[in-house]
Every structure is written in structure tokens, then in C-alpha cells.
Amino acid sequence: MLQIRELLGKIDAEIPFSKAESWDNVGLLIGDMSSEVTGILTTLDCTLEVVQEAVAKHCNTIIAHHPLIFSGIKRIENKGYGAVIHALIKNDIQLIAMHTNLDAYDRGVSAMIADKIGLTKQQILLPAEREMAKLQIFVPHEHAEPLKRALAEAGVGRIGDYSDCFFQLEGQGQFRPNESASPYIGTSNQLEVVDEIKLECVFEPHLQQQVEATIHTAHPYEEPAYDIYRFKVTDQFGTGIRGELETGIKAEEWLLHVKEQLGIQTLRIIGDSSKMISTVGIISGAGVSYMKEVAATGVDLFLTGDIKYHEAHDLLMTGLLTADIEHYSEQVMIAGLKDLLQSFGCTQVEASEHATHPFKAI
Template identity: 45%
Template sequence: MKIKELMGILDGIAPFKDSEKWDNTGLLVGDMEDDAKGILTTLDCSHETVEEAVEKGTNVIIAHHPLIFPKVSNVTETGVGGIIRQLIRNDINLIAMHTNLDHQPHGVSHMIAEVLGYDHTEILIKHEYFYKKLRINVPEEDVDQLKQDLSDAGVGNQGDYSECFFEYPVKGQFRPNDEANPHIGTQGELEHVDEYIVEAIFEAAHEQQVIDALIEAHPYEEPAYDVLTLKKPSDKGLGVKFDYEGSIESLVGLIRERTGHGIVNVVNANSGSINKVGIIGGSGMSYIDEAFSQGVDVLITGDVKYHEAYDAKLAGRNIIDVGHYMEVFMAEGLKHLVEAHVELDVHATGVSTNPFG
């Protein structure tokens, strides 16, 4: 399997287009034409991680946190540059799956919930999905060919289905002017024609290529069409939530028992029972309003600052700060996701990259 083929599989697991604009995901170090000989999954790529990959005979490391982020101005033996040079010396490809993995239904937050014993989760903060809808008039005899041409251009894909079109008959009229070269009708004469309206959705990013394909395929010199912008909740988003029965103290005990990690801090803002738990792996406090608007009684996240905690307590919001490193469980979770799609050896790292450890 070439690296480019592996990238296609990873894109199916967590599409790279789902990454935040500020993020740096994809193949960071390596060659798309290399043969993949084995995979190591990890939270961070460190010197010890590269050594581990060499020992295991793997030449692909998939890390959650991008090694090259933000801009690297030089690659020397110090800092990040030293790791990059080590990767190159050992001919190891480094791939980052960061916010694209965060935003999947079975992404990092779900992987943490699984460690706690909760396999059934829902997306906490659902993304709104913006898409386009094409509506076009076409003569009855040209409907099938137009649908085929539009489908080839990416129109009509909905989830796991393709060629999803709707059509209904209408009466159309037009008068070709003196400069027109009509497919139907005569210059200067009013023409009535039996037409169909064909409708289908497509990815908003593909609008220009869809319009180009439509104009190329349509029999009319001047096709009549509309492009509408629509939005709906996505099946993807940030964080997860799940049902829980107990107190915040019992939840803290469960986290310690299941993860083996200590708790950084707890904001115990009210004494009520916990019925709904939210998790945002990594740093989630900037999403606290959206998280609690989804009915959670406590948010498990990391990197909670003093004033954020203070404001949360004033607002009656329970927070459990488990630290950013709790995301480390994504290494095992991603291993299981990847090995279900490849015939390569896939290993989860045994190296700790916890800077506080």
C-alpha cells in the first residue's frame, strides 16, 4: 500500500476537509509514493516515538497533535527540527489527524468516553452543514442524460447514497431573439414546451464545477437554473455526551479508576445529581456555553484556566479538568479504527509524551 492509498483510507475515517482552517493536518513529513510498512498511532510525535517506530519496523506515524505547528522557520537539531530530521533519517512518514479526528462521531472525545465505559454517545455540539441545491429546467427527453452528467460532476450525493434526484413536470415558454441559436423553437416566435424541473444537492465547495458541468451538458443555449444555499445539522461535531447516574464525586472516582490518571481540578458548582455528562477532549472551555446549552450537568475537558473556572462556578456549571493529556487514549482508539481498513500491522504507542509526567 502506498502512502497516498493510506491517506485515502484515513480520509474516509476522518475527512481532512473537516479540519479547522487554522490546523495543520495530513502528511507532514514523507512521500506519497512510499510503501507503507506498518503504522504507529500516538498523541504526539517525540524522539522516543520515532525510536519506537524504528524498533517496531513501522515507517508511518499517525499523530493527533501536528508536529509542524505553527510555522517552523528552520529545521535544525534543536526542538521540533530535531524530530523532523530524525524522521527523515529513518525514512518515516508522519501524518497528523487533529481537528478532523476531533469532529467525528467516533473521534477523540468518544474514545475517552469508551475508556470510561460508555460506548453509546451522541455528538455534543453538532456542526451546521451548509450545502447547495440545484434546481434546473430541462426538456423531458433530456432529463436522464442531464442527471447522468450532473451525477458525474458530484451532484446528488447524500450520505451513503448517490444519484439522488427529484423531478416534476412543468410547462415552459420562451421567445428566441434574433441573435439566439435555439435548441427548440424559431427566432422571434413564442415557444411552449413540456419541461421537467430536476433538483439535487451538492457540496457548496463544488459550485463552480457543477455550474460548468451543467452548462456543458444542458441542451439549451441559455439554461434556466437556480442555486440555493441550505443548511441542516450534521452528524459530526465537537465533543460527545452520554447518560450517567450519580454524583460529581462518583464520576471523578470513575475517571481515576478507569484511566489511571489524576484529576487536575474540579469545579463543583452545585450539589445536584449528574444525569448527562459532556466530554470535549483537549481544551474545551471556549465551547462551554454551547456545551451546557445541550443539557449536560458536567463538562469533562482540559486546560481550564482560573478565571474560566471562577466564571463557571458563578454560573453553576460543573467542570472536571482532566488535563489535555487525557487525549492519549486516542492512540488505542485510532489503532482500532485504522486496522479495520488495512492489512498492515498497526500499533498504539507505549511511549508517554505527557510533559507533566
């Protein structure tokens, strides 16, 4: 049977918890890493009713999108949110949060909404950037292969699904050792010219210490010559999803379909809804703070939730046609996450049947 630790490892390999925003609180919030998973219940919010549902369905693990615990708990009384924590611990149920890491994933919550409303040609709306490190190092011919092997073992030269990625060029290096040097090649005070290989390769910046230690162990020279520099690449993770409609359609006409597909109580439109649209940007949850970046992508329509009065005026000024699809449209992740987890090889996954919409429309 799968332990919680192994389940988190499986998730992390696809949807790294490190991709969550710094203010977020994701991963195992309540529970025991060594517990064995009897069943997983996916939900948008972890309420008392959802805990009861997990007990009834013999699921000892709940995976919620919204973190139950955000920060600084002062007391856990058996009331309010405390009652939920109580119920989880009493029933030996683990609670995992997959929040902004799931948002940043290209098959995450925005993509699940895009699937539900039929958008094609989906891609990340606002791709994130991430830092990489590049090493260039000069090594005598006969030591190039052993050095490459040692560097590869230290995690250098991995690009996506490829490992051992190196570029090399032949050339000549020169140096003059002084009296106190103990050179591997050459003699004191004499200029030495050596046939060398220049290797170029990339690595994850967090490996730098390990990489430099490997260089000093695997390189024959007393003072290996190398440079390490950082650069930015476009990440495969980011914010929101953009997609296309099969054919151009009047916004208000298509939004009626969106309202029905997402089960939205009230759909509010900001801007000229008679406009013809064919490209759509979605940021699940509350994404209006990205309005300028979204407008710059050139999408015809922006879908997000939780838009306030003054933000709606800002959107009018920006000229970005927007529809408030309510934060609760994220409920598509309940079934969507179940499918994802199953595609990662998890079994006994159930989607919560409990609606956690806090609003009731009359």
C-alpha cells in the first residue's frame, strides 16, 4: 500500500510543490508521512461535511485545493475551522493541499475549466521564468570523458527528458605556474600550452555547491578554469491558460454556454459583450490582479473570479473584455484532480460529492 510520503513524491514529480507561491501553504498540512493511504478524496475545500464524507467512503486522505491552514494558528478548539482540524485528527485522516502549484501546472485548474468549456490549442497564458546555471570548463583531452561522467552524476547536463547533455570544442589553453604551484602538467615559471577541451553544460542552480565540489575532485588541475553563470528560461509552468474557440462567436452568446457548463449562479460581464471573440484567457480563482499582463497577451476575452467593483472599473479602462465566472468555478478540479491522480498511477481515488459553494443565490 502507498504511504503518504510516496503519494506526495508521486504528486511532486508531476506538479512540484515548489511551484506554489511563497505565501501559499501546500503539501501535507495534517497527518502522518508514514500513514498508508486507504483512499483519496478530492475536494475544493475541506469542510466538516467533506471530512464526514471521507470517513463514510473509507478514505483516510483528503486532497483539497484550498489550504485549510494558512498561517499562525493560535488555538484549535472544537468549533469553526478548529472543529474541522479536530475531526481530521480524531478520524486519522491526512489532509494535503495542492493549491497554487496546481494552478501553475499546464493541466491544472485553469486547464480543467478550459476543457469543460471546450477551448482548444491550450497553452499557459502567462508563462513563468525560471533560473538555470551554465558551466563552461576547460579540461585536458584525456580527462574530458571522466569529467563529463562525474558532472553528469552530480546532476549536470539534464534538459527535460534528456541527460548527459554536453557541448565540447577543441582548443589550446596556456598557463605559467609560479614557484609555489604544484602543477599537474608543466614546470615552474615556464609557459605551458596544452590541448584542451572546452565543455559547456547546464544545471539547476541549487546544485552549484555540489557541482563545484565535483569539479575540484574530478578535474586533474590544481586550479581548474571554469565559469558559472545564471540565465533565465521560460518555464513549462505559469499562470492561467489560453485557448481558442472553434469559430468566432459573439461573446454574450458563448458566455451563456460557459455559464451552463460551469454551473455559475450569476455571470457578470465587464465590457462590450457584443464583440466577436475567438481567443480566451482563463485564470482560475481570483486572477484580476494580472489584468495588464492578460491584456498584453491579446486574448479577446478574459475569464476569472472574485472581481470587485473598482477592479471592474479598472478592467473597463484597460479595455479587456472580462467575465466573472465566480471563484467556485474551480469546482471542476474535484473531478479533474481525480483523473490526474489516476493518470499518475494512484488508485482508490474518489471525487467529493459535497458542494462547498459558500454563496446561495436567491
